[in-house]
Amino acid sequence: MTKQDPFVKNPVEVQKKLVENIAAYPKSARIMHICGTHERTIAKYGIRSLLPDRIEVLSGPGCPVCVTPDDDIDTAILLAKKGLTVVTFGDMLRVPGTEESLFDARAEGADVRMVYSIDDAVKLAEENPDKEIVFFSIGFETTIPTTAAVVRRGLPSNFSIYTSLKLTPPAINLLVQDINVDAFIAPGHVAVITGTVPYEKFAKLGYPIAVAGFESYDILLGIKMLLDQMAAGTSNVENAYLRAVKTEGNPIAIKMMDEAFDIVDAEWRGLGIIPESGYRLKDKYKEYDAAVKYKSVYEDSLNELREIRKKKKKNCICATILTGKATPADCPMFEKACKPTNPIGPCMVSDEGMCHSWYKYCRD
Ligand code: SF4
Structure with a gap:
């Protein structure tokens, strides 16, 4: 090097x-x-x-929010609508799923909350032992070590994690x-x-x-x-980036991730299933894995939403933008129907999304 x-x-x-x-x-x-x-x-x-x-x-x-697939967003919404308390980062609340966003579900009465970290989510579970808390966990290797550290420390029995983590x-x-x-x-x-x-x-x-x-x-x-x-x-x-990056990275963080998670195939918006590109809690933590614990709660409804999604006309080209094959300027809805105040796709929701950045900095 x-x-x-x-x-x-x-x-x-x-x-x-x-x-x-x-x-x-x-x-x-x-x-x-x-x-x-x-x-x-x-x-x-x-x-x-x-x-x-x-x-x-x-x-x-x-952009971690942008690559989170519809299936994971719909699952989080379904869990909230089935009576669980779903907590996640602010941007995820506004990303549209097949029919609505977590924000919409909250407006209809579902218990959906925003947190700044998994520690906040665990605290919420400890303070509300009568509620089942699901942390919808998204992000890349930058945020995964924090989640791994909290998992290894021990979780409350009324807490689980729905992981959409990516490598x-x-x-x-x-x-x-x-x-x-x-x-x-x-x-x-x-x-x-x-x-x-x-x-x-x-x-x-x-x-x-x-x-x-x-x-x-x-x-x-x-x-x-x-x-x-x-x-x-x-x-x-x-x-x-020599002032921050070492060839070997951060061995402590890598060890923590290896101890908490197994690497699995994962779906990315725009890219489909990528082999060995996601994290799932190790079997020894499966009682805290919302995808295991609550699968029977959301599975049928998720299948119905998948059918609805197949028939829906997709106007948002976020998936194409995420593969570098288009830019926001190629989307007829950019700046018009789709703005940060009214995002139609995830690339306009997150301030790490290309559409959001271009809306903020690249308009005449
Ligand atoms: S401008 Fe909006 S609708 Fe168009 S690609 Fe971006 S997020 Fe999707």
Whole structure:
């Protein structure tokens, strides 16, 4: 792995230099990031407008709210409507399922609550022993260690977790088979946990990788590193976020995740089922797994919703946007029927969604 120190004392000057270096790359390049926070920085600072047209930066499936599939959202809604207390992060409340959102279910009387962490959810269970609390857990490797730590500490008997947790590197496996892309910017916060090693197999396949942080100069440095590799005809994993990411990641967090969860196949919105890309509680914790504990409560209704979904006309192109094959500008509802105050799809709900970022930062 090549090492360069990206920490800069004069970011404006450094960025000007980076933009010049990037512009000197003579060929076309398609670079994909897989991180909602990267997209937000790119949109906020107009990074695409600083690059020559021949260098494209695509947005991949990097927003945890956006990649959560309809099945999981519908399941959480059904659990709430069947009398359980469903708690989750704020953004998930507004994501539309097949017929409604968790917010809508709450308006109809279901017990749905917003929390900032799994600790808040456990506290709610401890304070309400007469209620069955289900924590709808979403996120990537960045949030999974917190959930794992709480599971290992011990959970109240009236508490369970419905997991829709995802690992990011397996998504790249699928993208490289399906998308015309030359190189990847890997998410720095994920790599803080996982390290850079999980990305090495993609470098071996011929894709340059740069792990980048979240300042505009971090992303520009990542792009420059990728173009340098392409110019040299090499493909390595480079670290443009040395101030936070170590090659080996965070071994304590990795151990905690391994002890609490098994890696399983998982469904991603827009990408379908990706092998070994999700987490399920280990068998020894299955009494806290809402998908095991309450399957009989929601299964029939979920099957009915699946049938309804098949017949529904889908106008939202979020799934296509998540694979880098479209942008919000390709959606006729962007800025018109679909806005952050009235989101039609998940990409407009979360502030890590591409539609939300473009609505906020990329309109005239
Ligand atoms: S603008 Fe709205 S409807 Fe269109 S793709 Fe984005 S979230 Fe979906």
